[in-house]
Amino acid sequence: xxxxxxxxPLAIQVPxxxxxxxxxxGLSLAExxxxxxxxxxxxxxxxxxxxxxxGVIGARLAYAINYPxxxxxxxxxxxxINLGLFDPFAGAVIAVGAMLIYGVRKRLxxxxxxxxxxxxxxxxxVAQGISHLASGSSFGAPTxxxxxxxxxxxxxxxxxxxxxxxxxLILIMVMYLDTTKWVRIPGFLFLVFLTSSAASRLFIEAFRxxxxxxxxxxxxxxxxxxIILACCLxxxxxxxxxxxxxxxxx
Amino acid sequence: MHKFTKIWIGISIFILTxxxxxxxxxAVESGSTTQGHIPAPRQGFLAPDLSLSTLGGDPITLSQLRxxxxxxxFWASWCPPCRTEMPAIQNVYDEFKDQGFVVLAVNTTYxxxxxxxxxxxxxxxxxxxxLLDQAGDAANLYEVxxxxxxxxxxxxxxxxxVVVGGPMSETLLRIRSEQLVEGTP
Numbered sequence: 001x002x003x004x005x006x007x008x009p010l011a012i013q014v015p016x017x018x019x020x021x022x023x024x025x026g027l028s029l030a031e032x033x034x035x036x037x038x039x040x041x042x043x044x045x046x047x048x049x050x051x052x053x054x055g056v057i058g059a060r061l062a063y064a065i066n067y068p069x070x071x072x073x074x075x076x077x078x079x080x081i082n083l084g085l086f087d088p089f090a091g092a093v094i095a096v097g098a099m100l101i102y103g104v105r106k107r108l109x110x111x112x113x114x115x116x117x118x119x120x121x122x123x124x125x126v127a128q129g130i131s132h133l134a135s136g137s138s139f140g141a142p143t144x145x146x147x148x149x150x151x152x153x154x155x156x157x158x159x160x161x162x163x164x165x166x167x168x169l170i171l172i173m174v175m176y177l178d179t180t181k182w183v184r185i186p187g188f189l190f191l192v193f194l195t196s197s198a199a200s201r202l203f204i205e206a207f208r209x210x211x212x213x214x215x216x217x218x219x220x221x222x223x224x225x226x227i228i229l230a231c232c233l234x235x236x237x238x239x240x241x242x243x244x245x246x247x248x249x250x
Numbered sequence: 251m252h253k254f255t256k257i258w259i260g261i262s263i264f265i266l267t268x269x270x271x272x273x274x275x276x277a278v279e280s281g282s283t284t285q286g287h288i289p290a291p292r293q294g295f296l297a298p299d300l301s302l303s304t305l306g307g308d309p310i311t312l313s314q315l316r317x318x319x320x321x322x323x324f325w326a327s328w329c330p331p332c333r334t335e336m337p338a339i340q341n342v343y344d345e346f347k348d349q350g351f352v353v354l355a356v357n358t359t360y361x362x363x364x365x366x367x368x369x370x371x372x373x374x375x376x377x378x379x380x381l382l383d384q385a386g387d388a389a390n391l392y393e394v395x396x397x398x399x400x401x402x403x404x405x406x407x408x409x410x411x412v413v414v415g416g417p418m419s420e421t422l423l424r425i426r427s428e429q430l431v432e433g434t435p
Contacts, residue, residue, distance in 0.1 A: 004396045152290040219276065
């Protein structure tokens with residue numbers, strides 16, 4: 001675990017740094033893909049920029065609305081860099097909403113845009129695994145397997161390593177599929193990424209030591225992943241089928 | 251029905267059935283994934299016990315404060331963000347101390363000057379206990395890698411949040427302390 005990089009008086013949060021590196025790497029990969037297809041990469045950059053800015057502002061405002069008294073006492077906290085003063089879920093919803101509005105105004109095709117963003121998402125998924133390893137979060141359940149790692153008082157499943165390996169495999173698969181004829185089906189690349197990521201989470205969650213449970217000890221993250229998996233399979237089936245009908249009629 | 255559709259439905263049913271079986275297989279007993287009984291300096295775990303002396307020489311043991319929400323702040327007098335956030339900690343302490351809220355400001359004395367730390371506490375009129383970590387044992391136990399580092403511990407002794415670095419804004423301090431006092435993490 002390597003959560004903090006201390007350089008003189010600066011304490012740099014390594015997990016955040018890794019996510020930023022992933023964002024940069026993923027964007028360059030997405031840019032290369034866009035150039036190869038002779039589409040304008042600046043639209044992609046603007047889209048991601050709109051998402052990040054509106055997500056950050058939205059996350060802070062949503063948090064402030066929940067605690068109006070505390071922010072009224074110190075209004076300057078609205079621009080505080082404290083990460084604890086953000087509502088990440090609200091931020092994500094607002095970011096997606098803002099990106100949708102931007103996409104509609106710029107008349108972007110939904111499925112093609114999602115495909116264009118897929119390399120970025122796949123790289124960020126790998127970076128997220130590495131950031132979990134750096135911070136020691138998303139940790140595994142205690143285990144006696146020989147590859148268990150000593151963490152938080154026990155030998156545990158290295159779930160962060162499982163996460164990195166599977167995310168890396170998904171990234172390789174996505175990059176490979178991008179060179180095949182399958183990619184001609186709009187949305188296919190994105191749906192493959194989402195399906196395999198949901199399947200990966202469903203699998204790895206079984207080894208986690210910090211799962212939220214419901215009912216008879218079922219893990220919530222697995223149930224959510226299963227629902228996403230089901231939706232993706234239906235959508236993917238429909239997209240492939242409609243493409244086949246198009247081909248047969250033309 | 252189209253041949254492809256049949257195959258796709260078959261594959262989907264197989265994947266989803268296998269997924270559902272895996273979910274059932276990996277179910278665990280309720281409560282078994284919470285880490286509340288293991289001491290570790292991390293959110294969701296039991297706060298490791300520490301016993302240190304105050305500036306006045308009185309010993310304070312964390313486990314004896316069970317039942318009260320506690321904020322532990324590791325600091326040093328030479329650390330600018332530590333100095334900046336101390337008045338905010340004092341304000342929040344004044345606001346919630348009557349509701350049992352405890353602040354333990356652990357001075358990393360092994361890498362600080364005791365005289366400087368004492369003077370700083372006096373000038374700023376800090377009324378909560380300043381604990382002295384003379385040998386660095388407490389900082390080691392809490393795996394402190396940067397100053398300041400703050401632990402918000404609930405009345406059951408479970409760490410609710412760790413904030414590495416600073417300065418924390420008074421808003422963050424007030425919201426977290428209020429959550430601890432009200433028992434709503």
